[in-house]
Amino acid sequence: MCGRTAPERVIGMNILILGGSSFLGRAYVSDALARGHRVTTFNRGITGPDRPGVEAVHGDRTRAEDLARLVDGRSWDAVVDTSGQQPHAVAQAARLLRGRAGHYSFVSSIHAFADWPARPVDETSATFDCPADTPPDQPPANALKAGCERAVTEHFGENSTLLNCGLLIGPHENVGRLLWWLERIARGGQVILPGDPERAMQLIDARDFAAFGLGLLEQGRTGRYVTTGPAGGTTMAAMLRACAEATGADAEFVPVADGALLAAGVAPWTELPLWTPDEPDWAGIWRADTSRAREAGLHNRPVEETVRDTWAWIGRRGPRDAPYTQGGTPLGIAEEKEKELLSAAGAAGGV
Secondary structure: OOOOOOOOOOOOOEEEEEOOOOOHHHHHHHHHHHOOOEEEEEEOOOOOOOOOOOEEEEOOOOOHHHHHHHHOOOOEOEEEEOOOOOHHHHHHHHHHHEOOEOOEEEEEEHHHEOOOOOOOOOOOOOEOOOOOOOOOOOOOOOHHHHHHHHHHHHHHOOOEEEEEEOEEEOOOOOOOHHHHHHHHHHOOEEEEEEOOOOOEEOEEEHHHHHHHHHHHHHHOOOEEEEEOOOOOOEEHHHHHHHHHHHHOOOEEEEEEOHHHHHHOOOOEEOOEEOOOOOOHHHOOOOOOOOHHHHHOOOOOOOHHHHHHHHHHHHHHHOOOOOOOEEOOEEOOOOHHHHHHHHHHHHHOOOO
16 A cells, blocks of 8 residues: 555544534534544533533633632543633643643634735744733734634643634534525525625535544644635635525525625625625635645535535524624624615626
């Protein structure tokens, strides 16, 4: 047999998941149990029910006494941190878990890279200059993930893995970008197709992310991995067509160019989720280099499969009472504003 031999996989690991009840953490728990690993989850018990089969410990990771109760009499082969947002909280957990866990896998973000989204990034790209000892309770900022990374590596060194996560989609999504599009398209009628319909996008199903992260643990791989969809894996037009097919909606997509959207004051990323104009500040957003992750086994299912599964999950979940938000900003364009843009596009024969 030619080529490099794949590392031997370890099964039956004892894994602590910080988080574990919402979206990506839930995907990690489900996959880890399916692989035969023993799982402890640590979260506040607020965002979702405990998954059957786990040892669930409830507590607040920012409270030292709750962390002390978690580690009392327990140890693990590995920690998977899906919930770390503040460097101080990550440092506190990593300090306490050092000596009680053999490895620390941290779910970071592509936001940790200082030049993103203006420039393409890979594992060698510079991260924000945010220290591990940043004081607690900082307002949300992209730089904080870089500080969290430093907190992990300061305490676990080479026994750590950093996964710079791209745009996550899939069942149980807790932000609502894909969910908003699915529900809007399901209502049918004319729907804005924003910007360049063939602009390449990089999206990753949370289940594929979790499978890759667990695979790295089983193989004993360490270091940093840019973890998202393949460059050119889908386009805005392809994703929206997949939404129409999944919902069975009678939707008519009307192209509206970047210039018209910006002139109307449409906010990129939030008013029309996932849309970004073809401008320098956004030039690298869908151009992350994932070659190292792919060499280590990252596999991405087709976006059409993710869209279908997500629509099926929405059906099981039922209607949502509150609007989708990102960091407090509502997602989605106002109906009247959408109508005005569609009317203008029709008058111009498409803009």
